[in-house]
Amino acid sequence: MFQSSGAEGGPKGPAAGENGEGAGAASALLAWYDRHARILPWRVGPAARRGGERPDPYRIWLSEVMLQQTGVKAVAPYFADFTARWPNFESLAAAPEEEVMAAWAGLGYYRRARNLIACARKVVAEHGGRLPNNSKSLAALPGIGPYTSAAIAAIAFDEPVAAVDGNVERVVSRLFALATPMPAGKKEVGAALAPLVPRRRPGEFTEALMDLGATICTPKRPACALCPLNGLCRARARGDPEAYPLKAPKRARxxxxxxxxxxxxxxxxxxxxxxxxxxxxxxxxxxxxxxxxxxxxxxxxxxxxxxxxxxxxxxxxxxxxxxxxxxxxxxxxxxxxxxxxxxxxxxxxxxxxxxxxxxxxxxxxxxxxxxxxxxxxxxxxxxxxxxx
DNA sequence: AAACCGTGGCG
DNA sequence: TCGCCAAGGTT
CATH class of the missing domain: 3.90.79.10 (Nucleoside Triphosphate Pyrophosphohydrolase)
Incomplete structure (x- = not known):
């Protein structure tokens, strides 16, 4: 997928290759995250991370799968239930399938639950009960695609990869005023983001982008005045941040x-x-x-x-x-x-x-x-x- | 590539 | 009220 930065292979877009700007954006974002990180059940906050605490890959994986196309608010009670009943890959892999499906009921996109079980069993059977520690191997597991593999690798294993979800798509397309409608424009977003991902704290950088998208750079009425990147944002300079990301019209139901x-x-x-x-x-x-x-x-x-x-x-x-x-x-x-x-x-x-x-x-x-x-x-x- | 796949919260 | 849509993956 989107490999980490490197001087070459950067985006063709605006801020590409203009040295310093990427590092500036990353440090501004991380500084903002240090002060405004959301407290979430699966997250190790910046203070605890400084204290040496590491995220639990199992919990990061579980939360990322639950969060696929699903809001934090809907996920939280399910996450609490699942982690209480099945605290690790071994216990989840050993659980009866129908029991897991029943526990997932109400959360939607039920194929995720089947893939969750298949993934846990594969992790136990083929990886000794531990998640692979890189995005490429992660992406080979059921239910883990381009976004989720990158997010887990960055957050749990410090791999400097760009994880592009809906939030990041919005933040980055505004930052560079990317004009290609989604979902085709997603590739450009990844290319524009990759050079910005820092070698240090790539996981918190990823979490910071999510938080920024969820709380400041929102779909409607973004709070640009509070944004740590507002001085760098092309869409804001144009005066139409809300217009991004462009999207293809949807089909009728x-x-x-x-x-x-x-x-x-x-x-x-x-x-x-x-x-x-x-x-x-x-x-x-x-x-x-x-x-x-x-x-x-x-x-x-x-x-x-x-x-x-x-x-x-x-x-x-x-x-x-x-x-x-x-x-x-x-x-x-x-x-x-x-x-x-x-x-x-x-x-x-x-x-x-x-x-x-x-x-x-x-x-x-x-x-x-x-x-x-x-x-x-x-x-x-x-x-x-x-x-x- | 485009279609398929849930749900509930929110403006 | 109701359309929009959220930390996407699979085929």
Whole structure:
């Protein structure tokens, strides 16, 4: 990927090769970071680093994977839960896959959880339970791509590589007023950033860029007056920092319609597991029909025969590229009713521990009597770990 | 290369 | 309210 600086191989862009400017930007940013670093559960802050403390590669890896396309706020409770239950690669590698998937439920992009397990097992089986200490080897592991490999290598192993995520993309494209729309412009960002990465403190430099992007150089209304790089920033000089990074227009979301069947047998609900690949791959689901472009005219085939009643309110859920509208059918079945092949009855009391994705939780919630709903489903994600 | 893959917070 | 989008990776 993007190798560290070197005099040659620098960017063709503006500040490239103008000696001193890179070092100036890095030292200004690090000085700012020393004062304003965010305190995060997986991070070793600048003061502790000066005291000789080192980041735990396992925790850095876990946090970076969780943070892929996911906000700090959403990640924090999951990170606490995971590290409490599985504090290292060995324990995570030994965990039952379904248990890990259930613990991930609600965080989204579920392939990450599968890759997380695969990666932990590979680290144990092939690397003696320790993460490889360089970006190239890291990038060969499941779920670790160009960004994550660089971030882990820089933060946990002091490799002076440029890690380009959404924050860095924004900061750097503004700094140099890079005009190529994303995602194509990402390459230019990496090339422009590489010469700025310092040999000393490359990990904190990376963390500093993230913090700057998250707190100062924000997508909207950046606080340029507070920015340690404002004197170097081309976009600010142009007067239009908010215009960067340029982005290609997105495609419209497809609409889909489906039916879901909430079957209750006493205090139990009928569930199934989704196929390992594709949307919500490998996750637990409420039995549901095919998802079609047009709403079904009559009730699709249910998982079992029962006096199904259609709920008045539909459940809508927005995925990244699909807007789903679900017609929910509910039924109560006799105590002896067997679960069809591939389905099982799940005790409602243990429903949260069963690890339903958010859309499925919404469907269950819509069908359950209001009184029992709150008690069963309303616990925050932070409480998940204590339930199993 | 472009499409696919979740969710919740926020302005 | 609702569109935007966050520490991307995989195919």
């Amino acid at each position: 497809a609409g889909r319609h489906a039916a879901a069947f909430v079957a209750l047998r006493g205090e139990e609900i009928l569930l199934a597991r989704r196929p390992p690949e594709g949307l919500l791959g490998g996750m637990t689901e409420v039995p549901n029909s095919e998802w079609r472009a047009a709403p079904a005219k009559k009730m699709p085939k249910p998982p079992l025969a029962a006096p199904w009643r259609r709920l008045e309110a539909k459940v809508t859920h927005i995925f990244t590229h699909i807007e789903l509208e679900v017609t929910v059918y509910a039924a109560t079945v006799p105590a002896g009713t067997a679960a069809p092949q591939g389905f099982w009855w799940q005790d409602l009391a243990g429903l949260r521990a069963a690890g339903l994705p958010s859309v499925m939780l919404k469907i269950v919630e819509a069908a359950l009597p209001g009184a029992s709903r709150g008690a069963r489903l309303a616990a925050p994600a932070a409480a998940r770990g204590s339930l199993s």
